[in-house]
Amino acid sequence: MATTNWAAEYELLAARLTDRGVDLGAVETALKAQQVETPSWGYADSGTRFGVFRQPGAPRDVFEKFEDAAQANQYTGIAAGVAVHIPWDTADWGKLAQYAHSLGVSVGAINPNVFQDYDYRFGSFGSERADVRARAVAHMKECVDVMNVVGSKNISLWFADGTNFPGQGDFRRRKQYFSECLAELYGALAGDQTLLVEYKPFEPSFYHTDIADWGMSYAFCQKLGPNAKVLVDLGHHLPGANIEHIVAFLLDEGRLGGFHFNNRKYADDDLTTGSINPYELYLIFNELVAGEQAGIANNIAYMIDESHTLKNKTAEMIQSLVALQTSYAKALLIDRAALRVAQESDDLVGAEEIIKDSFASDVRPLLWKVRSDLNLPNPADPLRGFLESGYIEEKAKERGVGGGSGLGA
Numbered sequence: 001m002a003t004t005n006w007a008a009e010y011e012l013l014a015a016r017l018t019d020r021g022v023d024l025g026a027v028e029t030a031l032k033a034q035q036v037e038t039p040s041w042g043y044a045d046s047g048t049r050f051g052v053f054r055q056p057g058a059p060r061d062v063f064e065k066f067e068d069a070a071q072a073n074q075y076t077g078i079a080a081g082v083a084v085h086i087p088w089d090t091a092d093w094g095k096l097a098q099y100a101h102s103l104g105v106s107v108g109a110i111n112p113n114v115f116q117d118y119d120y121r122f123g124s125f126g127s128e129r130a131d132v133r134a135r136a137v138a139h140m141k142e143c144v145d146v147m148n149v150v151g152s153k154n155i156s157l158w159f160a161d162g163t164n165f166p167g168q169g170d171f172r173r174r175k176q177y178f179s180e181c182l183a184e185l186y187g188a189l190a191g192d193q194t195l196l197v198e199y200k201p202f203e204p205s206f207y208h209t210d211i212a213d214w215g216m217s218y219a220f221c222q223k224l225g226p227n228a229k230v231l232v233d234l235g236h237h238l239p240g241a242n243i244e245h246i247v248a249f250l251l252d253e254g255r256l257g258g259f260h261f262n263n264r265k266y267a268d269d270d271l272t273t274g275s276i277n278p279y280e281l282y283l284i285f286n287e288l289v290a291g292e293q294a295g296i297a298n299n300i301a302y303m304i305d306e307s308h309t310l311k312n313k314t315a316e317m318i319q320s321l322v323a324l325q326t327s328y329a330k331a332l333l334i335d336r337a338a339l340r341v342a343q344e345s346d347d348l349v350g351a352e353e354i355i356k357d358s359f360a361s362d363v364r365p366l367l368w369k370v371r372s373d374l375n376l377p378n379p380a381d382p383l384r385g386f387l388e389s390g391y392i393e394e395k396a397k398e399r400g401v402g403g404g405s406g407l408g409a
């Protein structure tokens, strides 16, 4: 196979972009600053309700999940944070924070779990039983204690709460329970900690979900205060939803808290980010870059939430990270001045072509340059670098099969 002369490719692209008026230095600085958290649960064995497939070398505890996450960061340079899930992850949290530091990563968002215990089968914050609601709030407060130990700034809430049949629950009463519990939790946070509220239209409940869409998350956050923000999981919309519009709206309202990146074809498929619809991902980044340039895209928690059953998990995560980096790079190249002119003159074709032009750009030489500057091991191809490193084989020997599942068990 002929080897690519990346330096020459970069020179060509740089000349073309500079010609077009792109501030390449600013683009590269932005790319070097990009950070996306990967989820601890995305490295462990996982499955569907039809079965869990154990992989050789799967991490056996949270420390080993962090080792794998550190690999994803080592090859991409953009994934220093690792979100954890309590109680899927158990640890001496101080020790874990130190261990993470020694691997060049850190503990990111804390994800409480108020959905898997039998007590929560009819709801947590939305339960009719005061003792169940109190238990859920107490668990969340324990998660805040963990945040304080590890220095985490985000608590990321996802609720399975909902009902399966008409009449089963009182929507308004449940909403009020949610408001009360959320307020109690919000009161336990320090001024520099953020409450992220995720929404989802269905599953595991199939008639109604208590926080079904971004508007409901937004309404709860508005009442709580400035440190409560909406979390957008790309898999949590009904077919056809315009996610980039939701992103722009929340950005403008100062309520976009973060993302759970993944990709979907049918429902909450949790497929590799960018694998099904890279254009949608790019259009989301278009809004984010516009927000950055307007100075309103601050403190957004970029996180991946996916867990494929059959791919090697770390390789899968690197694929997603590269897709996110690629989308961001392309969005940074959009000619925004020309786009504005086209918009203001109602030039539909012109505006759309500007968007399509950057999407069609091959940004690999640019990413090669950024990764070279960051001294990453295989700047042209992080995925190949990881796959050829021998790490997968080494861990298969060391850890064996059936170490542990990320999903509860």
Ligand code: AOS
Pocket (backbone or CB within 6 Å): 041, 085, 111, 112, 158, 198, 200, 233, 260, 268, 305
């Ligand atoms: C569930 O559908 C949500 O996406 C959650 O954010 C996530 O998958 C899990 O609960 C991790 O906390």
Ligand code: ZN
Pocket (backbone or CB within 6 Å): 158, 198, 233, 260, 305
């Ligand atoms: Zn999610």
Ligand code: ZN
Pocket (backbone or CB within 6 Å): 233, 235, 236, 268
């Ligand atoms: Zn989900």
Ligand code: ZN
Pocket (backbone or CB within 6 Å): 233, 235, 236, 262, 268, 269, 270, 305, 306
């Ligand atoms: Zn998902």
